[in-house]
Amino acid sequence: EIVLTQSPGTLSLSPGERATLSCRASQSVRSPYLAWYQQKPGQAPRLLIYGASSRATGIPDRFSGSVSGADFTLTISRLEPEDFAVYYCQQYGSSLLTFGGGTRVEIK
C-alpha cells in the first residue's frame, strides 16, 4: 500500500496569502495518478485537482498542482475566505487507493 504523508498538519494564514501544501508518497505513484480534494465541515469532499496538475471542472485557477518525483504540491495562490478548509491528497495509480492524512488551512 502506498502511504501518503501530508504536511504541514495545519497551516495558519491570512486571506490573500499564498498556501503551499505538500503530499509525499512512500513509493512512486504511477503516471502520476494523484488527486487533491477540499473538504469543509459537514460536507462531502470536492475534487480540485487530478492527474497531479489538472484542475477539475469549475475549480478556480488560483488552485494549482505540481509534482517533483514522489513529492506533490497543491498551491493556492491567494487565499479567499471560502478556501479555509481541510485538504486531502489521494493516489489512484494503484488498485488500492489511499488518502493522505490531510492539511487544515485555518485563518490566522
Add this chain to the structure above:
Amino acid sequence: QVQLVQSAAEVKKPGASVKVPCKASGYNFTAFFIHWVRQAPGQGLEWMGWMSPSSGDTKYAQRFQGRVSMTRDTSITTAYMELTRLRSDDTAVYFCARGTPSGWWGQGTLVSVSS
C-alpha cells in the same frame, strides 16, 4: 444532473451488520466505478474499496477484507456497501463516490455503533 443519494443514518449494536445504499442517477450507472470512503468523527478520509457496476468486480482495502462487501443492483442503479461484525470504532460517516478520481460524492451516511 449527476446525483448520488444515500440514507441519512443508521444505528447498530456491536456485532451487527449494516448495508448502506447509494442511489445513482443522471448518468450511465455502469460506466463509472463506485468507491466507498469513510470518515470517523474528527478524523481524515479512509478509502474502503471500489466496485465496478458493469462487472461487479471489487477491490477492498486490506483492513476491511473479510468484513466488507460491495454490491450493486443495476436495475435500480443502486450500489451497496455492507460491513459486518461492527465495532464501536466503525462509527463514521460512510460516503459513496463516483469515478476514479471521484468527482461526484453522496452526502454520506452516519453509521453509529453503540451498545
